[in-house]
Amino acid sequence: MYKIIVLAKQVPDTRNVGKDAMKADGTVNRAALPAIFNPEDLNALELALEIKDQYPDTKITLLTMGPVRAAEILREGMYRGADAGVLLTDKAFAGSDTLATSYALSCAIRKIGEADLILAGRQAIDGDTAQVGPQVADKLGIPQITYAEEIISLHDRTIQVKRRLERGVEVVECTLPVLITAHSTAPECRPRNAKRLMRFKRATTLSERHTTAEDYLAVHNDQAVLITEWCAKDVNSDLVQLGLGGSPTKVRQVENIVFQAKESKVISTDDAEIESLMQELISQHTIG
C-alpha cells in the first residue's frame, strides 16, 4: 500500500481565450475564463490512479491551495478516483508566488503525514513556471523526478520513471519517497466515474456548507462526505513566509510582447554558457 498525495491547481482555462481574457492592466481576467483542473495535474492524477490499479489499497489524497471554490477540482478528482481531498484556503495565502505556494503546500503535506509519493503536474497553464513541484520537493528534502511520462515500475520502495525531455527520453530510478511532476505526454486522465460522481457530488468543505441552505443540509448532511479544509494556522505555517509578504516575486509591469526571434537557442548547463546568457539578458534589460 502506498500513500500518494497529488498536488492540483484550479486554473483559468487559457487554452481557448477570447477577447476579454486579459484585463486592461495586463492581468488575467479570471471571471471571463472557465475554471478548470490544471491539465498536467490531471496527468499526475492518472499516474497515481495507475499505481492504485496495481496496488488497490493505495490511498490517493488530492491537495489544492486556492479560494473556497477550488473545492470543485477536489470533487472532480474524487469522481475520477482520488480517495480524499484537502483544500488549503486562507486569505493569508493570497498573492503567493511559487516560493510561498510551495512553502504552504509543504506545510500541508507534513500535516497530512508521511507520503510515499507526491505527484504534481509539471506546470500550471496560468503561470507556466514549473517551479512549485521542484520547490516542494526541496522544502521536504526529498528527491524529485520532473517531466515524467510513464511510471515503468514500482516495487517495494523503488520506482522507475520515464522522463520526456526536449531531445528524447530518459529512464531514471529512485527510492521512495519522491516527488514526481507529470508531463502532458503522460497518459490522459480517465473519465469521471458515474457512481463515484453520485457518491461524491455532495462532498463539500465546511466553508461551502456554511453557504448552503439549511434545509438542504438537513436532508444531505448525514450522507455527505466532508472535504478537509485547512487554514494557514491548521498547517502550522509561519505567516511571514506566506502570501504577498512571503513572495519575493514582485510584478512591476505586464506588457504584451511579440517575439522577434523565430528560432530558439539551446544553452548547455555548463557554468560558462549560463554566465554568458545572464550577461546577455542583463545587458538587454530583459532582467534586472
Place this chain on the structure above:
Amino acid sequence: MANYYTDTAELKFHLTHPLMQKIVALKERNYTEHERFDYAPVDFEDAMDSYDKVLEIVGDICANTVAPHAESVDAEGPLLIDGHVKYAAGTQKNLEAIVKAGLMGITLPRKYDGLNFPIVPYIMAADMVSRADASFVNIWGLQDCAETIHEFADEEQQARYLPRIAAGETAAMDLTEPDAGSDLQAVQLKATLVDGKWLLNGVKRFITNGDGNISLVLARSEEGTADGRGLSMFIYDRDSNAVTVRRIEHKLGIIGSPTCELVFKNAPAELVGQRKFGLIKYVMALMNGARLGIAAQSVGIADAAWREAVSYAKERVQFGSSISKFPAVYEMISKMKAKVDAIRSLLYETARFVDVYKAYEHISKERSLTPEERTELKAYQKLADIFTPMSKGLSSEVCNQVAYDALQIHGGSGFMKDYPIERIYRDARITSIYEGTTQLQVVAAVRGVTMGGYLAQMKAYEVMDVKPELLGYRNYISEMTSEYEEAVKMVMEPANNEYTDFHARRLVEMAGNIMMSHLLVLDTNRDHQYWKSLDIFLKIARGENRGKMEFIKITNPADLGKYKIDG
C-alpha cells in the same frame, strides 16, 4: 470543452419532461435505496441532478473520445485473429473510457452494480454515442441484453452475469442464421441436453459483436419441431471457448461494429427462463428494447448529419455567397432540423411509455400491484407496444432522408472521403434494416392502426392543455386526424387482409406524422424554441398525409394484381 450533452439543449428538455416525476419515483421505489447505497438519490431533484451530471460525462466522452476516433475506426474496422475479434484501436479506447466511467449496466439495479437509471437517460446516452460514432453504439448498446437477463433469468444467473456486464463485459444477441433472418421461426442452431447440461451446435450469422463476453442465443431445444414454439433462449459465456468466429462481414457502414459468423461446437450453455419461450416471449422483449435502441441510433445519426450539413453550408461559398443563404439549401436544412426534432420527441415519448410499464413490471415481482397500478401498467404497455415499432420504423427512414440531404448539401465534396458525411451516410443505411426492417416494423405497428390504439392516443393528445396560441396548430392536426380516420376506414372496408397490408405503411406513416405533430405542439408549449420545427414539420406532415390519402382514394383491391410480380 466540447460536450454532446450540453451542446444539445433538446436532451435536457426531454429529460425534464413532466412524466419523469412518476417514472423516477417508480424506478427508485419512492427513494428508499439510499439507505443501502451511498450513490442512490434521496429525492426526485437529487435523482435528476445525478442523471444530468452523468449525461454530462457521457457527452464529454462522446465529444472528446468517441467522435475523434470515428474516422480511424471506420478505416480500420475490427480484425479476425485466431477465431476471435480484435476491435479497431479507437473502439478499444472508446470502450475503455466508457467502462472506466462506469457506463455499462446503466439501467440495471444497484444490487447488481448497476446505476438503476430509467430508460429515458439511458436512451439519451445512446442518442449521443450514436451521434459520435454509430458503430460504437452497437457494442455499448448491447448492454440491453442485461435487461433481458434481468427480466427472465433466475436470481442466481442474474447474480452471476449482471455484475459482469456492469463491470464492462460486452454482450451479444445471437438470433439470426443463414436461413433465418427476418423469419426467426426458422432458427436451426441445435440445443441438446446431455447429462443435465445444454450443448449448442450450429451456425449463427450476422451477429453484432458476436465475440462478446456474454451471449444470449436462440436455439432449437425441441427436436422435431419446425416453428417458433421449439425455440429456447440460452446464455453462452465466452470463457467456455467453444464458439469460433468464422468470418467478420465486410459492410457498407457501421464498419467498427464487428458483424460475425459464429460456429458453435458443443458449446456449453445455460437455459434462460422456460423452455420453448425463447422466441415467443424472450426474443420479443429483447427485440423491443433493441428497437428502441435503433430508434435512438437513428436520431443520433440524423443529428450528426444535420450538423454536418449546417457547418458545410455556412462555410461553403459559391456565387459570392455562403450556400446557406440560398432558399434551395436553407429549406433542406431547416426541414432536416424539424424532422430531427420530431423523431427525437417521438423517441423520448416512447422511452417514457416503456419506462413506466417496465418499472411496474419489476415492482410486480416484489409485491402485488394495486388495481389502479395494474391498469396503468396495461395502458402504458399498450402504448409502448405500438409506439416502439413506429418510432424505430419512422426515425430510421427519416435518418436516411436526413443523411441523404446532408450529403447532397456537400455537393461533390460529400461524395468524396474527405468529409464525415460520407461515413454518416453509409452508417445511416443499416438503421432501417436491422432489428427488423421498416417493412416489419409496419407489420407490428399496423395493429395500432387497425385496433384503434393510435387514434385513441391522438384523441388523448388533443385534449391536453396548451397555451391558446397553439390551438390553431391543434385544429390543423384535428383535421389531419379526421382524414386519417377516413383513410383507415377506406382501407379496412373491403375486409381484405392483403389490401390492408398493401396500405399498411401509408397508414402507419400518416399516424406517425400526426403523432409527431402533436408532440411538437406539446414541446412548443413547454419551450417556445420548438415553434419553428413545429410549423415546418406540420407543413411537411400535412402535405405528405394528403398525398397518401389521395393515393388511397384512387386505389382499390382490384389494383393489387398490377403490382404483383409475375412467376
